[in-house]
Amino acid sequence: MSVKPEGSGKKSPQELISWAQSERVEFIDVRFTDMLGTMHHFTMPLHAIDEEAFDYGIGIDGSSIRGWKAINESDMLAKLDASTAFVDPFFQHKTLAIFADIYDPISEKPYSRDPRYILKKAVQYMKKTGIADTAYFGPEAEFFIFSDVRFDQQINNGFYFLDSIEAQWRMGAEENPNLGYKVRQKGGYFPLPPTDVFQDLRGEMLHVMERMGIATEKHHHEVATGGQAEINLVVDEVMKMADKIQLYKYVVKNCAKQAGYSATFLPKPLFGDNGSGMHTHQSLWKNGKNLFAGNQYGNLSEMALQYTAGILQNGPSLLAFTNPTTNSYKRLVPGFEAPVNLVYSARNRSASIRVPIAVTGDKARRIEFRTPDPSANPYLAFAAMLMAGLDGVKNKMNPGKPADFNLYEASAEVQAKIPAVPHNLTKVIDALEENNKWLTEGNVFDQDFIKNYIDYKRNEIEQIVNQRPHPYEFVLYYDI
Numbered sequence: 001m002s003v004k005p006e007g008s009g010k011k012s013p014q015e016l017i018s019w020a021q022s023e024r025v026e027f028i029d030v031r032f033t034d035m036l037g038t039m040h041h042f043t044m045p046l047h048a049i050d051e052e053a054f055d056y057g058i059g060i061d062g063s064s065i066r067g068w069k070a071i072n073e074s075d076m077l078a079k080l081d082a083s084t085a086f087v088d089p090f091f092q093h094k095t096l097a098i099f100a101d102i103y104d105p106i107s108e109k110p111y112s113r114d115p116r117y118i119l120k121k122a123v124q125y126m127k128k129t130g131i132a133d134t135a136y137f138g139p140e141a142e143f144f145i146f147s148d149v150r151f152d153q154q155i156n157n158g159f160y161f162l163d164s165i166e167a168q169w170r171m172g173a174e175e176n177p178n179l180g181y182k183v184r185q186k187g188g189y190f191p192l193p194p195t196d197v198f199q200d201l202r203g204e205m206l207h208v209m210e211r212m213g214i215a216t217e218k219h220h221h222e223v224a225t226g227g228q229a230e231i232n233l234v235v236d237e238v239m240k241m242a243d244k245i246q247l248y249k250y251v252v253k254n255c256a257k258q259a260g261y262s263a264t265f266l267p268k269p270l271f272g273d274n275g276s277g278m279h280t281h282q283s284l285w286k287n288g289k290n291l292f293a294g295n296q297y298g299n300l301s302e303m304a305l306q307y308t309a310g311i312l313q314n315g316p317s318l319l320a321f322t323n324p325t326t327n328s329y330k331r332l333v334p335g336f337e338a339p340v341n342l343v344y345s346a347r348n349r350s351a352s353i354r355v356p357i358a359v360t361g362d363k364a365r366r367i368e369f370r371t372p373d374p375s376a377n378p379y380l381a382f383a384a385m386l387m388a389g390l391d392g393v394k395n396k397m398n399p400g401k402p403a404d405f406n407l408y409e410a411s412a413e414v415q416a417k418i419p420a421v422p423h424n425l426t427k428v429i430d431a432l433e434e435n436n437k438w439l440t441e442g443n444v445f446d447q448d449f450i451k452n453y454i455d456y457k458r459n460e461i462e463q464i465v466n467q468r469p470h471p472y473e474f475v476l477y478y479d480i
Contacts, residue, residue, distance in 0.1 A: 138280070
């Protein structure tokens with residue numbers, strides 16, 4: 001049985017409320033997303049909700065939400081979006097969950113720091129340019145499933161500990177009995193059970209998503225040991241896909257918890273093995289036609305190559321939103337199938353942008369940006385990718401020649417000429433500060449948001465890089 005109200009995308013607020021009453025829904029759960037991508041919620045009995053919650057909004061206190069304004073400007077309105085409603089599959093009492101857009105109660109205008117609003121503005125800007133009327137995105141967000149997770153940071157200690165029942169490091173563990181069948185380092189693509197321990201768990205995740213109206217394509221074990229996994233979603237309009245990625249993460253984490261495991265979208269939780277990416281397929285459409293289909297390189301159009309150039313040339317500052325954590329850059333290192341070079345190629349997975357060619361027909365033509373990771377806020381990341389690509393189209397940028405060779409095995413002389421992603425978040429935030437005009441077109445990302453984001457990230461960097469002792473520093477320096 002589906003947990004998506006039939007026809008909910010077309011229901012008026014009153015029709016949705018009537019449906020909820022007839023289905024004996026007890027609660028309405030209102031959800032919104034902070035600057036870093038974490039969903040928040042509050043719950044109200046159904047009888048406390050009326051059409052005004054959709055038209056005017058519900059008052060909330062935003063003072064403790066990361067990246068939002070201070071306590072003296074903290075009153076906000078959460079305006080419900082009826083098209084996003086679904087019955088939450090994890091709550092004990094029947095609850096209809098609905099995404100909300102955040103509004104300023106004084107001006108009654110959308111709140112400029114609401115990530116969902118920023119993506120809406122990016123889509124509106126795309127339409128206003130006349131370049132396209134629809135952007136389709138298809139992200140592939142990878143994750144790890146662990147059986148034991150412990151971490152802490154105190155004045156006199158700091159540590160993390162991860163364990164997984166299928167990991168290679170448990171080959172010699174006392175499991176009473178240990179039956180072997182562990183996933184070797186970099187050996188997780190695609191083992192059958194009994195080596196693949198999480199087949200049924202991933203299947204349950206996929207099953208729940210389908211019931212929620214999230215169309216899926218497949219699931220499988222990923223390359224790394226320690227329970228790395230991936231579930232592919234069917235491509236959709238960029239706004240709908242951002243909502244779906246938020247729900248994807250929600251389902252993955254809760255299905256894992258129900259089974260006694262912990263799922264994480266941290267890009268690089270394991271040293272010496274592959275990290276988790278969020279390869280993002282993209283194409284622009286107009287009047288039902290794929291504008292990326294053509295007769296140029298990889299059967300792409302000139303527009304698709306210009307869009308590619310926009311992402312590559314704006315790449316250093318774009319990564320502030322697609323790879324927004326210090327941990328992101330521990331994944332972006334050579335030797336772990338991570339795309340560290342800002343170039344494009346057909347079939348070449350060592351390039352930042354891959355042009356899929358094993359596809360049929362014009363509708364399937366697209367580019368795949370492989371650098372992003374799943375720690376990204378999907379609303380901000382998708383908006384930034386779209387704006388970078390549109391910048392390339394508007395300014396008729398040239399992506400240069402494709403890199404149809406193994407970038408990891410190229411000579412030092414060749415590698416020196418290939419543009420690479422910045423080595424750390426500090427360099428990326430510096431790049432964002434220096435190059436952000438392309439984000440502000442159409443006031444999609446305004447300067448208040450960009451400055452606030454930069455300040456927040458610089459504080460993270462200061463805490464992690466410059467202030468706190470690192471465990472490996474004790475290995476290197478304790479006895480000097």
